[in-house]
Amino acid sequence: MTRQILRLRLVPSAAKVQNACHTGLCLAGWLVVNICCTGAVWLTLFVVLGQFTLTGTLLHLDNFASRYLTADAARQAHLHHQFWSASTVLFLGVAVLRAGSLPRWHSICAQSPSHETPHG
Secondary structure (H helix, E strand, O other): OOHHEEEHHOOOOOOHHHHHHHHHHHHHHHHHHHHHHHHHHHHEEEEEEOOOOHHHHHHHHHHHHHHHHOOOOHHHHHHHHHHHHHHHHHHHHHHHHOOOOOOHHHHHHEEEEOOOOOOO
C-alpha cells in the first residue's frame, strides 16, 4: 500500500504535465520573439545608418564586416565582446518592453474552470 501512495506522489497528474508543457512553450515562444526583435533592432540601426536605402544599408554592413575581418585577433575579440554586450542590452530592453506579454502562470493555474466573471 505504501508503494502505491509513493508512486502516486511521484507521478504528476496529466493536468500538471499539460500546464508545464503549455508554460514551457509559451516561454520559448516569448524568448524567440524577443530574439527576433533584437535582430530587427540591429537591422533597423543599419537601415538608419544607410539613410533608408538598400545600397547604403549594404555598404554599412559591408564596412562593418570588412573591418571585423581585417582586424587582428585581439581587436576581433574586442569587437565580438562589444557586439554581444550591445545585443544583450538590446535583448533586455526588448524583454522589459514585452514583459506584459509574458504568460501569467499563477493566474492560469489558479483559474477556475467556470467562465463566469466574479460579481462583487
